[in-house]
Amino acid sequence: MWDVCTLLPILILAMKSIEIFAGAGGLGMGAHRAGFEPVLMLEWDRWCCSTLRHNFSNSITLKTPQPTIIEDDVCNIDFALYEGQVDFVSGGPPCQPFSLGGKHRAYADTRDMFPQAIRAIEQVKPKAFMFENVKGLTRASFSSYYEYIKLRLEYPSLSRNSDESWIDHLSRLEEQKTSGNHSDLHYNVVARVINAANYGVPQKRERIFFVGFRSDLGIDWHFPEEEYSKDALEWTKATGEYWELMKVPFSERSPATHKPVSGSLLFKKPWITVRQALEGLPDAEQDPKGATEFLNHQFQPGARSYAGHTGSPLDEPAKTLKAGVHGVPGGENMLRRPDGSVRYFSVRESARLQTFPDNFCFHGAWSEAMRQLGNAVPVSLAEKIARNIREALTISASA
Structure with a gap:
């Protein structure tokens, strides 16, 4: 100290x-x-x-x-x-x-x-x-x-x-x-x-x-x-603490992926999930008008799931954002909803996942901004x- x-x-x-x-x-x-x-x-x-x-x-x-x-x-x-x-x-x-x-x-x-x-x-x-x-x-x-x-x-x-x-x-x-x-x-x-x-x-x-x-x-x-661990996140899911905190309905709650090791929980905080990172951001597809209140928060159509590109589930940290040097910027740069459907992360959502502040503005088209984010620290x-x-x-x- x-x-x-x-x-x-x-x-x-x-x-x-x-x-x-x-x-x-x-x-x-x-x-x-x-x-x-x-x-x-x-x-x-x-x-x-x-x-x-x-x-x-x-x-x-x-x-x-x-x-x-x-x-x-x-x-x-x-x-x-x-x-x-x-x-x-x-x-x-x-x-x-x-x-x-x-x-x-x-x-x-x-x-x-x-x-x-x-x-x-x-x-x-x-x-x-x-x-x-x-x-x-x-x-x-x-x-x-x-x-x-x-x-x-x-x-x-x-x-x-x-x-x-x-x-x-x-x-x-x-x-x-x-x-x-x-x-x-x-x-x-x-x-x-x-x-x-x-x-x-x-x-x-x-x-x-x-x-x-x-x-x-x-x-x-x-x-x-x-300071953070997967085991701590799984423990809060197993106890229901995470689901209650995020007000997730029972129909959307996923089972714990593995049994936490209790000794590893003593001094660790739970991993931060996509759901937590995006809290307060309107869904740009479902609420395009509300999305305009945030920089770089426009819906990008065309997302689809295929082998090796299934998107990031809401209640885990996102998969690695990618720069997309081989075409569509990171086929993994998608959100996977509890019902299995997928959509691309908006630029603002991706910025949240990279812990940029909401007042940080990215220049260029969606593909260009996503390339910048995929390469960022x-x-x-x-x-x-x-x-x-x-x-x-x-x-x-x-x-």
């Missing part, structure tokens, strides 16, 4: 951040809510940049001066301009090279932007960084490249030579690590696959997060503890991790 003397410097110490591969700004907004002041947001996609410009110039959304928003390829940016001026760098390098739905080309894929993320770290030399990517990066077939990425993040100054393969570079990085020589820029890096539902996001979304602290700061850190999850990082940095600075 933090006392007043500990919290005071956390509240007043200004810390600046840069967001690269910003997308629609989920990770950047989470970092801002955690107390970082964004000075630069970089994204190449025009619709994402339009979304960023609208929301990060909005005094309701942003409590600090507006960041510079650059619409450009990351390869064209000289990050050395920010050396010594930025405490924290974050971003989500494109995930298609490692996605289960992609071509799985990893280092052979020109969309692999981890080398550019590492270049940003080398040039800015921030006190800490956080990068997010798909769980697919941890698959056995990518194991060597996963280790390569992690070591590159630890030793960003140990660059790859022009005539050197990444495998040879990996060997050189391994030698550097085992030598114990940390005279150059060095980060202590941890990585963990996180299920967003275990952190209070109404979505079963598994992603890997890399967090690093500059080694000269001497910071001891670990990922924040999980849940705001509240980003905030929890970034807040932990900021507190560690503040304590280090105050020591």
Whole structure:
């Protein structure tokens, strides 16, 4: 528990951040809510940049001066301009090279932007960084490249030579690590696959997060503890507490999917469900007039259920929202009603599932907005991790 003397410097110490591969700004907004002041947001996609410009110039959304928003390829940016001026760098390098739905080309894929993320770290030399990517990066077939990425993040100054393969570079990085020589820029890096539902996001979304602290700061850190669990949700269903809380009629109540383990319930909150996340939003299909009172809340026709695409049931966290790189944005981006019928989530409903505030406006057509949301980091999850990082940095600075 933090006392007043500990919290005071956390509240007043200004810390600046840069967001690269910003997308629609989920990770950047989470970092801002955690107390970082964004000075630069970089994204190449025009619709994402339009979304960023609208929301990060909005005094309701942003409590600090507006960041510079650059619409450009990351390869064209000289990050050395920010050396010594930025405490924290974050971003989500494109995930298609490692996605289960992609071509799985990893280092052979020109969309692999981890080398550019590492270049940003080398040039800015921030006190800490956080990068997010798909769980697919941890698959056995990518194991060597996963280790390569992690070591590159630890030793960003140990660059790859022009005539050197990444495998040879990996060997050189391994030698550097085992030598114990940390005279150059060095980060202590941890990585963990996180299920967003275990952190209070109404979505079963598994992603890997890399967090690093500059080694000269001497910071001891670990990922924040999980506070939510499936077992706790199942227990509230079994006791009827959940159904009564949500005023669900008996005809719509589903049986518990498994017997909860009582010992796992002691310090956990129930997973947050789709029904809870959408509470207060009118159904855009059944009440189109009421839906107009909310941003981006229009009914999208054409949803259908088929093998592997059955939608998200109301009384569980949603399945992972997808960006839809292969056509219709995520055939799973649907709500499944208790009677088995399905409809697409509206953009606003999807934003709720990604924990964006209701005043956050997404630009572009439904398919474009859903792509932005499918690629986004849940705001509240980003905030929890970034807040932990900021507190560690503040304590280090105050020591």
